[in-house]
Amino acid sequence: MTKHYILQHAVDEFAHFGYEGFSTNKFSQKIELNKATIYYHFKDKKNLYQEVLLYLSENNTDGVTRLMGSEMNSRRKLEGYIRLYVQSIKKHPQIVPIGLRETANYGSGIDDIFAREIARDMEQLETIIAGLPLKAKYKKYKAHEIKAFISGTVKTYYAMQRSSAFQKSQRADGEILDHIGSFVTDCLLDALCEDKGE
Amino acid sequence: MTKHYILQHAVDEFAHFGYEGFSTNKFSQKIELNKATIYYHFKDKKNLYQEVLLYLSENNTDGVTRLMGSEMNSRRKLEGYIRLYVQSIKKHPQIVPIGLRETANYGSGIDDIFAREIARDMEQLETIIAGLPLKAKYKKYKAHEIKAFISGTVKTYYAMQRSSAFQKSQRADGEILDHIGSFVTDCLLDALCEDKGE
DNA sequence: GTCTATATAACGATAGAC
DNA sequence: GTCTATCGTTATATAGAC
Structure with missing residues (x-):
């Protein structure tokens, strides 16, 4: 299906050049399809980008929801939450x-549907954290700080490892992501939770 | 001085729209200066952007160097390193x-001068970490993971708080940054270091 | 559903008057 | 040092043939 073909390649193109840097001219040439064909399948550039965002977020929330319904304790759920996040990037490094x-962009390009998905994810993380045996000094921190820790650290580390400004370790994506995922998990649990609590 | 006037406003414009989204036409109108005047002071758009990057990174490395030469122990130095990072964002939230x-962009726009500054910063952080009484399980982690933790978490949290996709707390920049700075500091030291070590 | 051809606007950048 | 005027290029997007 042509629409799917376009979408798949658009994911890479937007990842490489960003929204403003994405050119429909160059993109159509690169994927060897006429520009008008792209506009037949997608209303405009903005619509194509929104579909890319939707494609990348697919099934992520489902995994977390399944995790929430499981019988694990909160430590395991937080481990699982981070693992699911890492897996989503393994599947779609873009x-x-x-x-x-x-x-x-401070969320200026985020529509209502996306904002609601983010809110739901944050609620689920909040629930997990509420079940953890937190040390007293960490009780003031909520899901936002933890979310920033997880997504900020994983993305930044992955980007650093892919960056030309750092010595490239040339490790595979999976290895890099498992490595930083373990670091984040260990660091979070060791810092925030009472020893051997729960 | 006109050149400085242009630079100051360019910082905000690039922060808002990104490099590709930055339009010399719109920018010149916004700051009420003729486009040609901008090109008189700066060779081209790329050069203006490089000067913006340079302006934003000024004095950061100096503070860290001063910190390294002090008599503090490594815990205090790490605290200081994070505080300096937070202060640099307070001064220039852009x-x-x-x-x-x-x-x-995976460092594709970073020139050699900048790459060397980054490398130096990483070495200094490496030195600080080497002096910490690390728990055995954290000895395998180096400056890259810690750097990703600090810069990734602080930036992501600040952006989240400024984002329309999250409930805005409407706290001032300084408050937000001190808050996440404390979180990162506490989290790092509590997780990585032996209790009351050193 | 895919193409050719084109409309229209904005882009980065510069020549030359003052 | 700042302006007017303009160049050449590229951008997003569409009309209409097939």
Whole structure:
């Protein structure tokens, strides 16, 4: 299906150049399809980008919802939450640059549907945290700080490892992401939770 | 001085729209200066952007260097390192969106001078970490993970608080940044270091 | 559903008057 | 040092043939 073909390649193109840097001219040439064909399948550039965002966020919330319904304790649920996040980036590494740019735009390009998905994700993380045996000094922190820790650290580390400004370790994506995922999980649990609590 | 006037406003414009989204036409109208005047003071758009990056990174490395030469123990030095980072964003909040987009670009727009500054910063952080009484399980982590934690979490949290997609707390910049700075500091020291070590 | 051809606007950048 | 005027290019988007 042509529409799917366009979408798949648009994910890479937006990840590489960003929304403003994305050119329909160059993109159509690169994927060897006429520009008008793209406009037949997608209303405009903005619509194509929104579909890309939707495609990248698919099934993420489902996994977390399944996790919430499980019998695990809160420590395991937080581990699972981070693992699901890492897995989503393994599946679609384009989430990293696209997500970082969205963060940089202070959510100006986020529509209502997306805002609601974000709110739901934040509520689920909030629930997990509420079940943790938090040390007293960490009780003032909520889901926002933890979310910023997880997504900020994982994306930044992945981008650093892919960056030309740092010595490239040339490790595979999966290895890099598992590594930083473990760091975030260990760091969070060791810092925030009472020893061997729960 | 006109050149400084242009630069000051360019910082805001690039922070708002990104490099590709920055229009010399609109920018010149906004600051009520002729477009040709801008091109008299700056060779081209790329040069203006590089000067913006340079302006935003001024004096940051100096503070860290001063910190390194002090008599503090490594815990205090790490606290100081994070505080200096937070202060640099307080002084120039535009670092957040611009920095996030640079990270998203995997360092493709970073020239050699900048790459060397980054490398030096990383070495200094490495030295601080080497002096910490790390728990055995954290000895495998280096400056890259810690750097990603600090800069990723602070920037992401600040952007989230400024974002329309989240409930805005309407706190002032300084308050937001001190808050997340404390979180990062506490979290890092509590997780990584042996209790009351050193 | 995919193409050719084109409309219209904005882009970055510069020549030259003052 | 700042302006007017304009160049050449590229951008997003569409009308209409097939």
